[in-house]
Amino acid sequence: MLQDYGKNPAGETEVQFRLTRVTLEPMLRSMAYISQQLSAPANRVAVINLKLQDTKTTSGETEVKFQVSRDTLGSMLKSMAYIREQL
Known part of the structure; x- marks a missing residue:
């Protein structure tokens, strides 16, 4: 799940x-x-x-932009x- 901070603060x-x-x-x-x-301060x-x-559609590409902290990125x-x- 990605939280959409740009459109709706509570939306995911x-x-x-x-x-x-x-x-x-x-x-x-x-x-x-x-x-x-x-890792830089x-x-x-x-x-x-x-x-x-x-x-699913013929619209081509969708761009997804999100912010991550170092801890979140490490978990990802x-x-x-x-x-x-597994692949």
């Missing part, structure tokens, strides 16, 4: 996406790099942009590393 959006090992690896590398940048949050190809990386092991 569920985003589902499919990953293959080929698409997951670059995403993990990018997120690990962002995590390293967040001046960097408290990072904004991550994901471009998702919409397979652990979860995604587990997913990678």
Whole structure:
């Protein structure tokens, strides 16, 4: 679940996406790099942009933007590393 701070402070959006090992690896590398940048004291949050190809409609891509803290990103990386092991 992603919380949408831009439109509705209490609103959440569920985003589902499919990953293959080929698409997951670059995403993990990018997120690990962002995590390293967040280790600097001046960097408290990072904004991550994901471009998702919409397979349910012909509208093409959807962009999802969200903010993460170092702790949240670390948890995401652990979860995604587990997913990678399952692929």
